[in-house]
Amino acid sequence: MNTHQLFHTIHQLSRELAKQANHTLQPFGLYTAQWSVLFVLKEKGKMTQKELCDYLAVEAPPMTRTIQRLMKQGYVKQVTGEDRRAKIIEMTEQSKAAYPEWEAAVLQMNDRLLIGVSDEQREYMQQLLSSYLMNVKENSQKGTLHE
Amino acid sequence: MNTHQLFHTIHQLSRELAKQANHTLQPFGLYTAQWSVLFVLKEKGKMTQKELCDYLAVEAPPMTRTIQRLMKQGYVKQVTGEDRRAKIIEMTEQSKAAYPEWEAAVLQMNDRLLIGVSDEQREYMQQLLSSYLMNVKENSQKGTLHE
DNA sequence: TAAATTTAGTTACCTAGGTAATTAATTTAG
DNA sequence: CTAAATTAATTACCTAGGTAACTAAATTTA
Numbered sequence: 270m271n272t273h274q275l276f277h278t279i280h281q282l283s284r285e286l287a288k289q290a291n292h293t294l295q296p297f298g299l300y301t302a303q304w305s306v307l308f309v310l311k312e313k314g315k316m317t318q319k320e321l322c323d324y325l326a327v328e329a330p331p332m333t334r335t336i337q338r339l340m341k342q343g344y345v346k347q348v349t350g351e352d353r354r355a356k357i358i359e360m361t362e363q364s365k366a367a368y369p370e371w372e373a374a375v376l377q378m379n380d381r382l383l384i385g386v387s388d389e390q391r392e393y394m395q396q397l398l399s400s401y402l403m404n405v406k407e408n409s410q411k412g413t414l415h416e
Numbered sequence: 417m418n419t420h421q422l423f424h425t426i427h428q429l430s431r432e433l434a435k436q437a438n439h440t441l442q443p444f445g446l447y448t449a450q451w452s453v454l455f456v457l458k459e460k461g462k463m464t465q466k467e468l469c470d471y472l473a474v475e476a477p478p479m480t481r482t483i484q485r486l487m488k489q490g491y492v493k494q495v496t497g498e499d500r501r502a503k504i505i506e507m508t509e510q511s512k513a514a515y516p517e518w519e520a521a522v523l524q525m526n527d528r529l530l531i532g533v534s535d536e537q538r539e540y541m542q543q544l545l546s547s548y549l550m551n552v553k554e555n556s557q558k559g560t561l562h563e
Numbered sequence: 564t565a566a567a568t569t570t571a572g573t574t575a576c577c578t579a580g581g582t583a584a585t586t587a588a589t590t591t592a593g
Numbered sequence: 594c595t596a597a598a599t600t601a602a603t604t605a606c607c608t609a610g611g612t613a614a615c616t617a618a619a620t621t622t623a
Contacts (some may be wrong), residue, residue, distance in 0.1 A: 273455065273524035276433055276541050281473050282549045283430035284580070286423055288558055291581090291608085302609060308420065319571060326428050328613045349604050353572045379419035385551045386544075389583060394544045395422050397537055402429045404532045409436055431610070438578085438611090449579060466601060478580050479616060501588045501601045 282301055286382070293378040298342065302335045304375070307344065307360065311368055315348075315359035339364075423443055440525040444518055445489065449482045451522070452506065455489065462495075462506035465510070486511075 282385075290301045299307075306315060309324055310316065316324070322332045336358055338347040344364035348357045437448045442507070446454075456471055457463065469479045483505055486492040491511035495504045507515075530538060 271538070272530065273461070275538065275545075276437070276526070277452070277472075278542060278545045278549060279433060280430050282545055282552070283427050284473075285549060285552050285556075286426060287437070287609085288581075289552065290423070300608065305424070310424065314476065317571080325424075326431075327609090328573080328611060329572060330612085334609090351581095352571085352619070355515065356572070363431065376419070379423070381555050382552045383419065384547075385556055386548055388470070390420070390544055390547075391422065394541070395418070395425060397533075397541045397544070398422075398425045398429055399532055400537075401530075402425060405432050405436065407527045408528050408531055409432070434579085436609075464601080469570065469601095474579090475581060477582085477604080481579090499589070499601080503602070556603060 288376060289382060290375070293374050294371070297367070297374070299371065300348055303339055303342075303344070304330070304371070306332075306339060306358075307364060307368065307371070309359065310345070310360050311365075311372075315357050316348075317355040317357050319355065321358065436525060436529060437522070441518070444514070444521070448453065449478070450486055450489075450491070451473050451518070453479075453482055453486060453505075453520070454511060454515065457492070457505065457507050458519075460510075462504050464497075464502040464504050466502065468505065 287301050290304070292306055294300060305325055306321060309321060313324070318332055318336060320325075321336075322329055325332075334346060336347070340347065343361055345358055348359065349355075350357050382415065386394075409411055434448050437451070441447060441451055452472055453468060456468060465476065465479055468474075468478055468483075472479075483492060487494065490508055492505055493508055495506065495541070496502075497504050516540060533541075541550070
């Protein structure tokens with residue numbers, strides 16, 4: 270009963286947060302997947318698609334789709350670098366200009382959703398979840414390891 | 417930075433756990449969505465689709481799909497009751513017979529993924545996440561409330 | 564250096580879940 | 594008792610993300 274419940278709560282919370290985020294981003298024509306890429310690009314500067322995949326822990330195909338969509342909207346541009354396989358992604362002037370407004374909306378949402386959760390609780394929750402995530406990633410490989 | 421990170425960790429953990437669960441259930445021809453329904457039916461007995469939706473916090477359309485699939489596999493049957501709008505869902509003899517094997521595999525997986533997380537930590541994590549989830553659901557309505 | 568292997572990205576197809584609109588049955592008002 | 598409103602489920606279409614198979618470029622290896 271216990272472990273099932275934990276799984277279910279995490280899953281439900283993830284969906285609920287995504288729903289809220291999409292609702293918050295809707296006025297700007299953005300969805301959570303696109304927002305996550307823009308957020309990372311703003312923090313880290315230009316990156317290849319591979320680096321974005323690794324950083325966001327997403328497989329390559331969904332990343333391709335998200336980036337193609339961001340390009341269509343004019344929020345991101347692709348540049349070919351030294352390695353002609355890789356595509357370097359960077360924000361456009363347009364999205365750099367609009368970014369502060371998007372971020373403000375997201376931060377306001379985060380604050381609203383965390384009303385009633387103390388800083389300490391949030392901090393500890395982050396710590397527990399990170400450690401659990403690491404465990405899952407480590408222990409998942411044991412099933413497929415050969416000896 | 418903090419609240420973004422929390423969101424990201426929850427999302428990533430949810431996906432990683434689903435991936436593991438799908439991998440565990442694959443030999444039985446089941447996916448997580450189907451398993452979650454079978455698990456609830458086993459615990460609670462026969463239920464209408466609406467009750468399943470409420471219990472699992474999933475919208476009606478995905479539930480319709482999951483149930484149709486379970487019916488095709490012969491794991492579940494639909495019965496019309498008093499209220500001829502509602503469809504009552506119950507497990508078949510086939511799935512009742514196979515259930516213990518499925519459950520054993522899932523419990524073994526849960527235990528494996530929780531290696532390195534103490535019972536206390538798991539308990540507290542559950543508590544924090546539940547309280548956060550309740551918060552999110554409450555505070556989400558404030559945005560759309562009229563006064 | 565030529566051949567084999569690896570790597571970055573894309574395409575096609577899959578599951579999971581959400582919203583909006585629709586249908587049919589049931590309740591509630593008038 | 595009839596008309597309006599509500600409710601359970603479905604259909605159609607959307608986003609998010611995953612796997613497998615493929616292409617093209619770069620790197621290893623023989």
